[in-house]
Structures are given as C-alpha cells and as structure tokens.
Amino acid sequence: MITLVEKEEDKQRLLELCGKTVFGCKIASTALCYGFDKSFACFWLDQEREVAFGLADGLMLITGTVLDPKETKEFLRAVGPKKIMCAVKNAEALSLTPTESGDVLKKQLEPGEPDAIQEEVNVRGIYRLLEEAGMADEFEPFYLDLSHKLRHKGAAVVTKYVGEELAGCALVSSVAPSCAVLSGVVVSEDYRRRGIGTELVKKIEGFFPGKTMYLLREKGRHLEFYRKLGYLKTDTWVWAAL
DSSP: OEEEOOSHHHHHHHHHHTTSSHHHHHHHHHHHHHOSOOTTEEEEEETTTTEEEEEETTEEEEESOOOOHHHHHHHHHHHOOSEEEEEHHHHHHTTOEEEEEEEEEEEEOOOSOOOOOOOOOOHHHHHHHHHHTTOOOOHHHHHHHHHHHHHTTSOEEEEEEETTEEEEEEEEEEEOSSEEEEEEEEEOGGGOSSSHHHHHHHHHHTTSTTSEEEEEEETTSSHHHHHHTTOEEEEEEEEEEO
C-alpha cells in the first residue's frame, strides 16, 4: 500500500531508501531542504515493495522497483503529476511513453576531508551561462530554489573567472547523506577546450568525499568527457507524461 509520509519513522525510512539511486537522491534532497510539511512537496512510501515517491512542482520522482503497476498507476492518476521521472524499468512497467531519456552516470568519490564550499555565488551569472547553453528554464523559480538549497547545504556551485568575466560553472543541485547530483557543467564558448570543464568537475567533487556522485546525461552529449573523469553508466532515466 502506498501511504503519505507523515510519521517520523516513515521519514527516516524514506531517506534510507533514497540513498540508492539518482531519483532517490533528488527526492531526499528536496525533503531535507524543504521539509515534509510543504504543500508543493509531498512524499509517499510503498514500504512492502521499498518504493518511494516525491512530488514537487508537478514532477513525480520514483525510486525503487515498481512491482505492482496497477496500484501504482491508480496512485499516480489520483495524485495527478504533470510529469514523471524514473528509471526506464519503471517507465516500462507503468507503460509510460518517454518524452526524453538519457544515461544515468555515477562515480564513487574517494573518501577524505571535504573542501570548503564556495560561499559567495553569483546566481544570476550562473543562470545566464546555463541559459546560453540551453540548460535553464524560468529565472525566478531557478533563483528561489537554488538560493534556498545553497542556504540549507542542499546544493553547491563552483565558478571559474577569467579576469572579471564568468567563464564557467559547475552546479550540484541535490545533496543527500550518501549522494549528490551534478546537474550542470557549463563553460562559456570563448573559453572552451582549455580544461576548465575538467577543473570545475574535480573542484566540485572535492566538496563531497565518500559520496556517490550522479549525473543525468542527455543522449549524444558529453559521454567521453565524463567517461574520462571516471563516470560510468548505471541506468537510463526517462521523462514521461502519465
């Protein structure tokens, strides 16, 4: 049975389950940063089958393996997410039609002492870089979410300046106890092929020693770049409408 997460023991159980996949990492990060009592972010558990669900701003994330597609479909129809993001095995079990898909890559980071996270972040400048690369949606939701997560240690950013010009940035948008999600590495067109992208990835990895670093790679983009940095494919992610 799929139940809303309200009890303290269910909150802890959800966080335990969410340490195993990139989807779970994103669910856990939202719960830790915003709490379990917000109207725009809700969380559910199917404890018998070890499946967790997180709905925020119309996007439903699923972690675990869906073993009862009929019940899960009924639950999703009742809740009514605009989009669903999950592993391809769950998309197939739920007969979802993908609108986008790509590789889930991961890297187990070496243990050690974490580097000091960059405190001052030019969120507007980062947004402009992401926008130029076609990796940003509306500014205001991006600004509010990233600013909140940075304050609550649920995100991290590193930047590279050449003189006074912002040449590149790397963004971790989700942080959980055992994992993090690298969601964007961008270098301005004028400064590419100088090793800045590699420098940014290595620098942001230094914030999270011992954690599993995930990233969601678009089809046909940057596979060799991340492979050289030690990231390996572990799954396929799917965006879909119900």
